[in-house]
Each structure stands twice: as structure tokens, then as C-alpha cells.
Amino acid sequence: MNRADFIELGYLVGASLFILGLKGLGRPRTARRGNLLGAAGMLVAILVTLIDQAIVSYWVLAAGLAVGSAIGVLLAVKVQMTSMPELVALFNGFGGAASVLVAGASFIEAVDLGLVDDQTSVAAAATAIIGAVTFTGSVVAFAKLRESLHWHGFAGIRIVNAVLALVSLGLAVMVVVDPGNTMWLWALVAVGAVLGLLVVVPIGGADMPVVIALLNSLSGLAASSTGFVLDNTLLIIAGALVGASGIILTQIMSVAMNRSALSVLFADAPSAGGGMDADEVYAGKITKTSAEEVAMILETANRVMIVPGYGLAVAQAQHAVSELAKLLEANDTEVVFAIHPVAGRMPGHMNVLLAEAEIDYEKLLEMDAANPTFAQTDVAIVLGANDVVNPSANTDPDSPIAGMPVLEVGDAQTVIVIKRSLSPGFAGIPNPLFAADNALMLFGDGKAAVTAINKALAEG
Amino acid sequence: MTLVISLTLFVLAVFLGVELITKVPPTLHTPLMSGSNAISGITLIGALVSAGADHRALTTWLGFAAVALATINVVGGFVVTNRMLAMFTTRKPKRPAAETEA
Structure with a gap:
């Protein structure tokens, strides 16, 4: 068995553990074990990846893992249960940001080595926009849930958002057409970041459950599209699982609030007052x-x-x-x-x-x-x-x-x-x-x- | 691997995800979200390759930042989910809750 096959098999084990983990999370009795299975899947995936021969500088990894683990454990142990939505929003945002960075770094590398094909550039563009929106959107959601941000945007913010969405589409096309110039990708990340910010800013307290669920889904999709950039099966599968679960929760929340996810994102808040005084x-x-x-x-x-x-x-x-x-x-x-x-x-x-x-x-x-x-x-x-x-x-x-x-x-x-x-x-x-x-x-x-x-x- | 195979995996995984999650009771929605969120930190393995490749300084630093951020997501997500789920066990003889595995 060669090295690549070994890594792929390791990823298969990881993906299976994720699936069993999510299944376990579906019942109170098995939920805790499910979570541990998910964590085990992640550990397998990380260990297998560390054997990858492309990895030469382990000290960078050790430093990153140490810093991330310390911060993660600290946040997870300190958080009050009432603040759980904030923490989940923040973690979501980090996931989105990490996806952007990975896709960006891999894209630059592929450009340097002349290995860019259509799949890489399309996937990099998709990750840039989804990841950037997830990152800033989550940070805004975090600030709103903490009640440290009270800004509801400005008149015409929805129109600005529509324009930004079009601009990002145009930039995404440029990334694919002219992959040699990595500036297009970073411009796309920047526009996506502004878009994520402005999309979440007008959304008020009651709609937050929908937003959190949607951002959760997006962080999964960002991971999945990163998988397309890297040709990595585990990223594609795990991201798709999370993306699907987030969509389901978004749907459940929307039904419970009698609103569609689209109307939460793009329509104005329900008009106050009604017929009654x-x-x-x-x-x-x-x-x-x-x-x-x-x-x-x-x-x-x-x-x-x-x-x-x-x-x-x-x-x-x-x-x-x-x-x-x-x-x-x-x-x-x-x-x-x-x-x-x-x-x-x-x-x-x-x-x-x-x-x-x-x-x-x-x-x-x-x-x-x-x-x-x-x-x-x-x-x-x-x-x-x-x-x-x-x-x-x-x-x-x-x-x-x-x-x-x-x-x-x-x-x-x-x-x-x-x-x-x-x-x-x-x-x-x-x-x-x-x-x-x-x-x-x-x-x-x-x-x-x-x-x-x-x-x-x-x-x- | 061809694009078609990747797409196949993606679509099948979406169907599987939908099947797995549809039956989850509302009681578990919050832990489900934080747990699945931790799984979406799988980007970490991409980050490890980027940061470890030492291709040029820029990609190494981007990779380092990605490793740190994704690790926060992964470790924090699994730990906090475990903390929540420890409270959901039916209260009989109380077992000491192990708080930090990830």
C-alpha cells in the first residue's frame, strides 16, 4: 500500500467516525458518545495528515495547534450556558476564516507551481466568498448576541448588499478567467467580508436562531469547497454533512418563526404594530x-x-x-x-x-x-x-x-x-x-x- | 481524483447529512450545532498541509493562522459540546463528569 492510499484510508476512517458521531448526537442517551466519536474522527484525520510527505516544517504546526487548543479549551470551559449562542457564532466564524486562509494559501501555491486548473480556481473562489461571509457574518452575530452592537444598518442596505453580491460574482469570474493574478482572489475575500457584515447587521434579536443555524451551515459549505480546492475527500464529506445539518436546523427555525430563511436575510423586519393598539x-x-x-x-x-x-x-x-x-x-x-x-x-x-x-x-x-x-x-x-x-x-x-x-x-x-x-x-x-x-x-x-x-x- | 467523483461524494454526503439530522429532537439542537461546528473545523487538515509545506513565507504564515483558528474551532467545539451533554444525562447516581477530552 502506498502512502497516498494509506492517507485516503485514514480519511475514510475519519469520515465514518464523523457519521457515527452525528448519528449518536441524535439521541440524548448516545449524544455524549457521539461527540467523542466525532472528536476521535478528528484526531485520526489530524494524525494521518501529519504523515503527509508534503509537510516539512512541524514547528509551525505544533505552535498553531498549541495556541489553538489553549484558546479553544479556555473559551469552552469558561463560557456561561446563557452565552452559548455567542460562542457557537464565534467558533463558526473561526471555521470560516480558516477555510479562506487555507484556500488562499493553496491557491497561491498552485499558481506558483503552475498547477491551477478550473476546479481549483472555481473552488477557491467559492471558498473565498462563502468563508469570508461566514467569518464577518459570525463576528457580527457574536457582537449582536452580546448586545455590544446595536447598529441596524442604513437605508438601502439591502440594495448595497445586492450590488456587493453581484460584484463578488464578477470577481469570482475573474479568479477563474485570470488565475495568474491572485489579487482577484483577495479582492473577492474583501468584498465577501463586507457582504457578510452588511447582511447580518440589519437582522434583529428574534431572528438570531435562524442566522446562527445558517452560518453553521455556511461554515460546513466553506470547509467542503476548500476540499474541492485541495482534492481532499474528508473535507468534502465532513463539510457537506455539516452544511446539510445546518440547512435542516435553519429550516426548522424558520418554520417555528413563520418566516422563510430568505425573508430573514433579505426582507425587512416584520412591521411593528399590526392592527392592534x-x-x-x-x-x-x-x-x-x-x-x-x-x-x-x-x-x-x-x-x-x-x-x-x-x-x-x-x-x-x-x-x-x-x-x-x-x-x-x-x-x-x-x-x-x-x-x-x-x-x-x-x-x-x-x-x-x-x-x-x-x-x-x-x-x-x-x-x-x-x-x-x-x-x-x-x-x-x-x-x-x-x-x-x-x-x-x-x-x-x-x-x-x-x-x-x-x-x-x-x-x-x-x-x-x-x-x-x-x-x-x-x-x-x-x-x-x-x-x-x-x-x-x-x-x-x-x-x-x-x-x-x-x-x-x-x-x- | 476527478471533479465528478468529488461532486458525487459531496452530493451523497449532503443526503446522508439530511437523513442523520432530520430526526434529532429539539432538546439536542444546541449540542448538535456546536458538535457539527467542531466537525466543520475539519479545514484544519487542509491548514496543516498548507502550513507544513513551507513553500514560501506567505503561505506558511497563512497556514499557521489557519491552523490556530481551525484548532480553536475543533478543540473548543468538542469540549464545549461535551460539557453541555454532561448535563443531559438522566440524574441518577452522579458520575464525575470528565470535562476535557478533545
């Missing part, structure tokens, strides 16, 4: 309650459903909620959680936050499983969620969220809404649920409110 909806119909009263209601409840939203994460209330669930269960009350797909800032984010607070994942109901059971529920507690429990999605065809799947909490006997104020959610519309006859409002910080309920329960 907040004063009209709320005037005289809001019933306020207190932590003590809530505790009394909960004491007699048989079944309680908790509906957490991103507000829970902002208030860091997940541990207080976990405590509440334990208190209620000690009182023989059934407690379940109803999770809307976009409850957090990335797909599945809320589940991670609740898992961190030691809430068993078997108590978390998906929307489709939760909705039919609200009618048999004594108390629904809405905590830091707004648009995802807004009944006007079902009742008002003129509402900007019309048709969006929502949790039908109004079917419960009593609804307790814990919220800072009556301010609207991301969609910018009033929520008739708050004015419903069976709804009680407990105003205040989520963590403080739940802690007060816990105290009243413990004393009662």
Missing part, C-alpha cells in the same frame, strides 16, 4: 397578582406547566425555576415545561439552560406535545416569554405574527405571567393573553419573582 388591548383588563397569591394558587394545583422564554435566561432565573419545580413536586404536583422552538437565542438553547439547572430532559415537552395538554393544566406559568404565547398568531389574520405556531397557554385554567412590564416582545405587538380573564400578571424581575414564590411556598 396596546392601550386598547390592555386598558382595564389587566389583573395584577402577588407572589403570595401565586403560591396559594400553586398549592392546590395538580398540574403545572412552565413556559420559559429568553427572559428567563436574561434574568438567570433557571435555578430558581428548578427550585420551584422541586417544591411543587414535593407537594405532589405534576410539573412539566413547554418549550417553544425559538424560546432561546439558538436552536435548543432553552433545553440546555434547563439541563444546566438540573431539570430532567424528560420533563421538557415540545410545542406539539405540549399544546393539547394545556386544557388539562391547572396553572401555566409564563416566564419571560411573550410573542411565542401570543394568541393573536391564531386569531388575528392581520397580525405580523399571524400563522406563527405558538404555545396555547390560554387553554390552561389559570395563566400566571411573570414579566417586567407590559412592553412588547421582539415582534413589537401587544399580547391579548395578558388581558385574558384567566391571566394574572406578576410584574418584576424573573429571578426575584420566582424566588419570592418559592419563599411563600416554603413558608405556606
Whole structure:
């Protein structure tokens, strides 16, 4: 067996481990092993690559691997679970940037050696644009999720983006037509970088789960197209797997938000207001309650459903909620959680936050499983969620969220809404649920409110 | 390897990816994303070849930067996914969670 065959076989082992790893990640019981299999696949791939005879200077590699590992472990161990979307966005961006650098370096080398063919130049152009967009897009998403960037762009930003997209297409053609001049490639990277920045800048908080999923997909596609530059089977396969998984998640998120991924990227945000006026909806119909009263209601409840939203994460209330669930269960009350797909800032984010607070994942109901059971529920507690429990999605065809799947909490006997104020959610519309006859409002910080309920329960 | 074979691999892998991911429950979407993200750091092996080739200074430095960035993606991604998944185990006798393998 010659050396090239050996490397290819090693890559086959790596690809198989990635596939088994992704399969394992699909079930809670096997997920951890799946992740380890993926890591093992990566290790095999790296070791096999290091045997490649083209590699002559190992010290550069050792330095790069050491620096990268140290930073990676540090970030991964330090991150708070509430900040997970930021970290994933950042890692995505690094992946995109690495793809651009690899494709660029290989392209330069191929040009020097006179080995450029159409496949190399087309793939290098594709990597340059996809990778650059992924990099800057992810960095902007990171900044927006950290709430350190509030810029929403300027009038006509979509037109500028369309122009930039056309310019990048033109530059990509030049890379292929005139491969001898590597300036075309770097110009393409630069335009792609600006494009990634400007595409993500106008996208607001609620749409972030879609953006993260899409960037995840792009980072996979960038790796895959790098594989075409290098004629590397493992890059092509692994990148395609990740690209496909990101697309699926994008699709799931888009459906959950009643928007298409394209409209998130290229259309303006849903217009605020709709047909309803907040004063009209709320005037005289809001019933306020207190932590003590809530505790009394909960004491007699048989079944309680908790509906957490991103507000829970902002208030860091997940541990207080976990405590509440334990208190209620000690009182023989059934407690379940109803999770809307976009409850957090990335797909599945809320589940991670609740898992961190030691809430068993078997108590978390998906929307489709939760909705039919609200009618048999004594108390629904809405905590830091707004648009995802807004009944006007079902009742008002003129509402900007019309048709969006929502949790039908109004079917419960009593609804307790814990919220800072009556301010609207991301969609910018009033929520008739708050004015419903069976709804009680407990105003205040989520963590403080739940802690007060816990105290009243413990004393009662 | 011809372009057609590469394309074949790409398309088949996309179908496989779609099949693998469609059935994943929402509970696992976040770990799935960070885990698959780590896999997309596979660019690292391309980076190793570029940086190690020592062809000329520019490509070596580009390669070095690529190795570092891709390694952050790979190592950080697998470690943080493991950290998350450690919380998802059903709470029975609590096993000490090993935090740092990658």
C-alpha cells in the first residue's frame, strides 16, 4: 500500500467516525458518545495528515495547534450556558476564516507551481466568498448576541448588499478567467467580508436562531469547497454533512418563526404594530397578582406547566425555576415545561439552560406535545416569554405574527405571567393573553419573582 | 481524483447529512450545532498541509493562522459540546463528569 492510499484510508476512517458521531448526537442517551466519536474522527484525520510527505516544517504546526487548543479549551470551559449562542457564532466564524486562509494559501501555491486548473480556481473562489461571509457574518452575530452592537444598518442596505453580491460574482469570474493574478482572489475575500457584515447587521434579536443555524451551515459549505480546492475527500464529506445539518436546523427555525430563511436575510423586519393598539388591548383588563397569591394558587394545583422564554435566561432565573419545580413536586404536583422552538437565542438553547439547572430532559415537552395538554393544566406559568404565547398568531389574520405556531397557554385554567412590564416582545405587538380573564400578571424581575414564590411556598 | 467523483461524494454526503439530522429532537439542537461546528473545523487538515509545506513565507504564515483558528474551532467545539451533554444525562447516581477530552 502506498502512502497516498494509506492517507485516503485514514480519511475514510475519519469520515465514518464523523457519521457515527452525528448519528449518536441524535439521541440524548448516545449524544455524549457521539461527540467523542466525532472528536476521535478528528484526531485520526489530524494524525494521518501529519504523515503527509508534503509537510516539512512541524514547528509551525505544533505552535498553531498549541495556541489553538489553549484558546479553544479556555473559551469552552469558561463560557456561561446563557452565552452559548455567542460562542457557537464565534467558533463558526473561526471555521470560516480558516477555510479562506487555507484556500488562499493553496491557491497561491498552485499558481506558483503552475498547477491551477478550473476546479481549483472555481473552488477557491467559492471558498473565498462563502468563508469570508461566514467569518464577518459570525463576528457580527457574536457582537449582536452580546448586545455590544446595536447598529441596524442604513437605508438601502439591502440594495448595497445586492450590488456587493453581484460584484463578488464578477470577481469570482475573474479568479477563474485570470488565475495568474491572485489579487482577484483577495479582492473577492474583501468584498465577501463586507457582504457578510452588511447582511447580518440589519437582522434583529428574534431572528438570531435562524442566522446562527445558517452560518453553521455556511461554515460546513466553506470547509467542503476548500476540499474541492485541495482534492481532499474528508473535507468534502465532513463539510457537506455539516452544511446539510445546518440547512435542516435553519429550516426548522424558520418554520417555528413563520418566516422563510430568505425573508430573514433579505426582507425587512416584520412591521411593528399590526392592527392592534396596546392601550386598547390592555386598558382595564389587566389583573395584577402577588407572589403570595401565586403560591396559594400553586398549592392546590395538580398540574403545572412552565413556559420559559429568553427572559428567563436574561434574568438567570433557571435555578430558581428548578427550585420551584422541586417544591411543587414535593407537594405532589405534576410539573412539566413547554418549550417553544425559538424560546432561546439558538436552536435548543432553552433545553440546555434547563439541563444546566438540573431539570430532567424528560420533563421538557415540545410545542406539539405540549399544546393539547394545556386544557388539562391547572396553572401555566409564563416566564419571560411573550410573542411565542401570543394568541393573536391564531386569531388575528392581520397580525405580523399571524400563522406563527405558538404555545396555547390560554387553554390552561389559570395563566400566571411573570414579566417586567407590559412592553412588547421582539415582534413589537401587544399580547391579548395578558388581558385574558384567566391571566394574572406578576410584574418584576424573573429571578426575584420566582424566588419570592418559592419563599411563600416554603413558608405556606 | 476527478471533479465528478468529488461532486458525487459531496452530493451523497449532503443526503446522508439530511437523513442523520432530520430526526434529532429539539432538546439536542444546541449540542448538535456546536458538535457539527467542531466537525466543520475539519479545514484544519487542509491548514496543516498548507502550513507544513513551507513553500514560501506567505503561505506558511497563512497556514499557521489557519491552523490556530481551525484548532480553536475543533478543540473548543468538542469540549464545549461535551460539557453541555454532561448535563443531559438522566440524574441518577452522579458520575464525575470528565470535562476535557478533545
